[in-house]
Amino acid sequence: MIRDITLGQYYKKDSIVHSLDPRVKLVATLVFLVSLFISTNIFAYLFATIFLIIAIYMCRVPFKFIIRGLKSLLILLLISIFFNLFLTPGKIVLSLGIFKITKEGIIIAIKMAIRLIYLVIGSSILTLTTTPSKLTDGLEKGLSFLKVFKVPVAEIALMMSIALRFIPILIEEVDKIMNAQMSRGADFEHGNIIEKAKSLIPLLIPLFVSAFKRANDLAYAMESRCYSSDAIRTKLRPLKYKKIDYMTYAYLLLYIILIFLTRYIKIDGIIKFERFL
Amino acid sequence: MSILEVKNLKYQYNNYEKTSKYVLDDVSFSIDEKDFVAIIGKSGSGKSTLISHLNGLYKATSGDILYNGSSIYRKDYNLTGLRFKIGVVFQYPEYQLFSETVIDDVAFGAIKKGLSKDEAYKKSEEILKLFEIEQLKNESPFNLSGGEKRKVAFAGIFVMEPEILIFDEPDAGLDATSKTNFYNLIKKLNEEKDTTIIFITHNLDDVMEYANKVIVLNEGKLLKIGKPYEVLSDEEIMKNADLDMPYAIQIFNDLKIKGYNLDTNKLKFNELYNQMLDIN
Numbered sequence: 001m002i003r004d005i006t007l008g009q010y011y012k013k014d015s016i017v018h019s020l021d022p023r024v025k026l027v028a029t030l031v032f033l034v035s036l037f038i039s040t041n042i043f044a045y046l047f048a049t050i051f052l053i054i055a056i057y058m059c060r061v062p063f064k065f066i067i068r069g070l071k072s073l074l075i076l077l078l079i080s081i082f083f084n085l086f087l088t089p090g091k092i093v094l095s096l097g098i099f100k101i102t103k104e105g106i107i108i109a110i111k112m113a114i115r116l117i118y119l120v121i122g123s124s125i126l127t128l129t130t131t132p133s134k135l136t137d138g139l140e141k142g143l144s145f146l147k148v149f150k151v152p153v154a155e156i157a158l159m160m161s162i163a164l165r166f167i168p169i170l171i172e173e174v175d176k177i178m179n180a181q182m183s184r185g186a187d188f189e190h191g192n193i194i195e196k197a198k199s200l201i202p203l204l205i206p207l208f209v210s211a212f213k214r215a216n217d218l219a220y221a222m223e224s225r226c227y228s229s230d231a232i233r234t235k236l237r238p239l240k241y242k243k244i245d246y247m248t249y250a251y252l253l254l255y256i257i258l259i260f261l262t263r264y265i266k267i268d269g270i271i272k273f274e275r276f277l
Numbered sequence: 278m279s280i281l282e283v284k285n286l287k288y289q290y291n292n293y294e295k296t297s298k299y300v301l302d303d304v305s306f307s308i309d310e311k312d313f314v315a316i317i318g319k320s321g322s323g324k325s326t327l328i329s330h331l332n333g334l335y336k337a338t339s340g341d342i343l344y345n346g347s348s349i350y351r352k353d354y355n356l357t358g359l360r361f362k363i364g365v366v367f368q369y370p371e372y373q374l375f376s377e378t379v380i381d382d383v384a385f386g387a388i389k390k391g392l393s394k395d396e397a398y399k400k401s402e403e404i405l406k407l408f409e410i411e412q413l414k415n416e417s418p419f420n421l422s423g424g425e426k427r428k429v430a431f432a433g434i435f436v437m438e439p440e441i442l443i444f445d446e447p448d449a450g451l452d453a454t455s456k457t458n459f460y461n462l463i464k465k466l467n468e469e470k471d472t473t474i475i476f477i478t479h480n481l482d483d484v485m486e487y488a489n490k491v492i493v494l495n496e497g498k499l500l501k502i503g504k505p506y507e508v509l510s511d512e513e514i515m516k517n518a519d520l521d522m523p524y525a526i527q528i529f530n531d532l533k534i535k536g537y538n539l540d541t542n543k544l545k546f547n548e549l550y551n552q553m554l555d556i557n
Contacts, residue, residue: 173372176367176369176372177372177373179329179334179367179372180369180372180373181373182334182357182360183334183360183364183365183366183367183373183434184360184373184385184386184389184433184434184437185357185360185361185385185386185389185390185437186385186389187357187389201375202373202375202385205375206371206372206373206374206375209371209374209419210371210372213371
């Protein structure tokens with residue numbers, strides 16, 4: 001159950017996506033996420049789907065592994081669908097007592113579901129194909145222009161990398177704690193919601209204790225190695241754009257243009273370009 | 278009669294890649310009631326994964342485990358019930374301590390088993406006495422030393438009075454006296470209450486001293502199961518498992534080669550000592 005959370009996990013594989021510069025992947029993910037939210041009609045979603053399929057295919061991470069992360073999203077997804085479906089005003093299609101399903105509600109619910117699913121898959125691909133250290137390197141370099149405005153980019157990057165690094169460790173720890181407590185007869189699966197919440201105490205307390213201990217140990221380790229975030233550092237493997245990275249940027253540009261173009265497509269029985277021409 | 282039977286157990290951690298290695302590869306053995314079993318093997322040989330299977334925490338990729346003759350992988354099998362009968366103490370006590378006081382923590386398993394609160398606390402107190410930590414009963418488990426935490430973790434399993442007790446490296450973090458006390462305690466349980474004991478260890482002297490059966494694992498495969506002398510004196514097995522033969526066995530073997538008549542069933546420290554004294 002707990003192993004289903006793929007967010008923040010790295011999947012080792014030798015693929016084009018893995019070898020891309022982390023800055024490219026960061027920008028691509030950002031562009032993809034933005035494109036999801038500016039998409040207004042079916043063509044934009046079509047392009048986003050194609051984009052996603054290509055990315056999934058190229059990163060060579062097993063599809064099953066990528067969508068594993070979606071299981072934990074299910075509740076959020078259901079809540080969003082529920083609210084959109086019943087609380088959007090418009091043309092009533094179906095009426096169930098106080099609940100009214102409208103045509104607009106259905107469309108928005110579907111859109112939101114697609115957005116959420118694509119969002120998780122898209123960001124999963126980023127973390128699955130990029131090691132936390134590369135991700136932080138990319139962030140640090142990509143955001144280094146903010147240093148001019150006195151933004152502590154290095155510290156933020158460090159915090160991010162620690163947070164990302166510790167997700168899989170904590171997940172593993174949850175697994176071990178659950179095993180230890182289940183060996184003592186703890187039951188995490190059965191019972192009503194109050195019993196379930198109560199049964200989490202034996203899980204959460206050891207988890208917090210160990211997380212704080214880990215944070216403490218890490219701080220000591222960094223102190224004893226005289227870590228300082230404003231030291232000037234050189235990199236073992238400096239980030240450098242390769243040909244493939246520029247090509248990816250070009251494809252990204254094409255994708256953005258396509259997405260923007262879809263905003264001018266109007267569907268009125270037949271498809272026609274409006275305003276644009 | 279065998280109380281626990283493992284049949285062709287196979288397990289891999291990651292099912293998404295066909296190439297991924299088996300952590301347990303075709304492991305079969307059976308354990309009789311009242312056995313005192315040691316599982317040995319170097320780090321990463323699958324020892325801990327194996328014991329997580331024995332009380333149904335992990336589901337094997339293929340193979341079967343029989344407890345008292347019935348498969349624990351049957352659909353309607355009561356796994357929580359099984360866990361009260363097969364108690365597993367894991368390597369890190371920090372993972373199971375959560376209550377405000379030591380006694381609350383120890384009583385947790387007993388209450389889950391269905392005992393009334395009074396009974397559970399009475400029993401917990403008895404168990405704490407067994408481990409000689411009754412003075413700690415109202416302390417917070419988080420303020421204890423490593424060895425004390427370990428004892429509390431043991432107590433938390435002992436209180437359920439399981440038929441089989443399984444320990445993952447019970448001697449880690451215990452001082453010499455506590456370790457001897459601990460082994461004597463489980464020996465007593467084994468002799469008086471017929472509790473079956475399974476323990477993982479890296480200390481082969483302890484294996485000779487306490488175990489009556491030894492399982493050797495290497496890279497997920499079962500290399501050998503047998504009596505301590507059979508296993509520990511088998512040069513090929515020990516070499517394959519990357520383990521060093523205990524000095525006592527080496528000396529013992531050399532003496533045997535020189536023609537001295539020694540009993541291979543008497544390997545405990547006192548017995549060995551007396552055997553060697555009797556040589557003259």
